[in-house]
Amino acid sequence: MPEIMVEVVYALPDVQTVVTLRVPQGTIIEQALKLSNLTMRYPEIDGAPVGIFGCRLSSDTVLTDQDRVEIYRPLLADPKQRRRESGRRQTAMRRKR
Numbered sequence: 001m002p003e004i005m006v007e008v009v010y011a012l013p014d015v016q017t018v019v020t021l022r023v024p025q026g027t028i029i030e031q032a033l034k035l036s037n038l039t040m041r042y043p044e045i046d047g048a049p050v051g052i053f054g055c056r057l058s059s060d061t062v063l064t065d066q067d068r069v070e071i072y073r074p075l076l077a078d079p080k081q082r083r084r085e086s087g088r089r090q091t092a093m094r095r096k097r
Helices: 029-036 079-096
Strands: 003-011 016-024 050-052 055-057 068-071
Touching: 003 029, 016 029, 029 050, 029 068
Parallel strands: 003 068
Antiparallel strands: 003 016, 050 055, 050 068
16 A cells, blocks of 8 residues: 655644654544654643644544644634733723823
């Protein structure tokens, strides 16, 4: 069976871990994650959302050659909520002037 090359990536604020794998054609994301052994190194990512090149996908997605599987961390703050709070602060600052 032909093989393909894929990368499995997990990034923390201060370090990025990239594991390059040669896997059989037809391999799914879940299998690549297991082969990368990243869940042993970072147990907190077990069950984390995943995607390819910034597009969130299910773990049963079939990989193609040169795919970059990304493991996503939870957001520290909701971007919409941060914008709302920033807008409220700016409005409050304008009223104080």
